[in-house]
Amino acid sequence: MSTSRYEDLxxxxxxxxxxxxxAREKEEQAALPYRWAQDLQTVSVSVPLPKGTRARDLQVVLQKRKIKVQLKSASEPIIAGELFNDIAVDDSSWTIDDDIMSIELEKLSAHIKSHQWWPHVVTSAPKINTQKIQPENSKLSDLDGETRGMVEKMMFDNQQKAMGKPTSDELKKMEMLEKFKKAHPEMDFSNAKIG
Structure with a gap:
């Protein structure tokens, strides 16, 4: 359904x-031979394997835009095709634990600061509605120093505005003006405006 038709409802x-x-999306995803989840940096794929499967029993291909997981004894792959978007191959990995293969695909976009939700792992699979994704709240401690500082400043400024107090930038300007006043007591600052 188009956006305009949806808005008319x-x-x-x-x-x-x-x-x-x-319900349709859940049914389509349940029919896949794997389960998957994502955050802005990675796509995590879980593939159930026959009991006792070892790494040597599998053919695994992880390329920049391609994935293939196949049991060497099977004629058809479990998952194969073109990935929705590029991955950082060197940062992607897979492991087997208790007959579950876990694949971590590092989204290449995570390295170029343009995060994107994937509608599917491989382009041949049914899509999910990425507009309905509810990302988990991240903690400030999860953020890098620069981003954390920016978020903390925004939070402080919003709190100050809500209380009718000056923002961090306004406080800095006021502090600079006070220092300048002390350095130049001979000047008249009665009409000075900060802005």
Whole structure:
């Protein structure tokens, strides 16, 4: 359904449509021979394997835009095809634990600061609605220093504005003006404006 047709629906019709789409999407994803999840940096794929499967029993290909996982004894791959987007091959990996193969695909976009949600792992698989993804809240401690500082400054400034107090930038300007006043007591600052 197009965005404009969706917007024409009543709130009740949207709820029904969203529920039907969610059920269809869940059914399509359940039919895949693997499960997958993602965050902005990685796509995690879990592939159930026959009991006792070892790494040597598998053919695994992870390339910049391609994936293939196949049991050497099988005629068809479990998962194969073109990935939705490029991955950082050297930062991607796979392991086997308790007959589950776990694949971590590092999104290449994570390295160029343009994070993107994937609608599917391989382009031949059914898509999910990336508009409905609810990302987990990240903790400040998860962020790199520069990003954390920026977020903390934004939070402080919002809090200050809500209380009618000066933001961090305004406080800096006021502090600079006070230092300048002390350095130049001969000057008249009665009409000085900060802005």
């Amino acid at each position: 009543s709130e009740e019709e949207r709820k029904v449509y969203d529920a039907e789409e969610a």
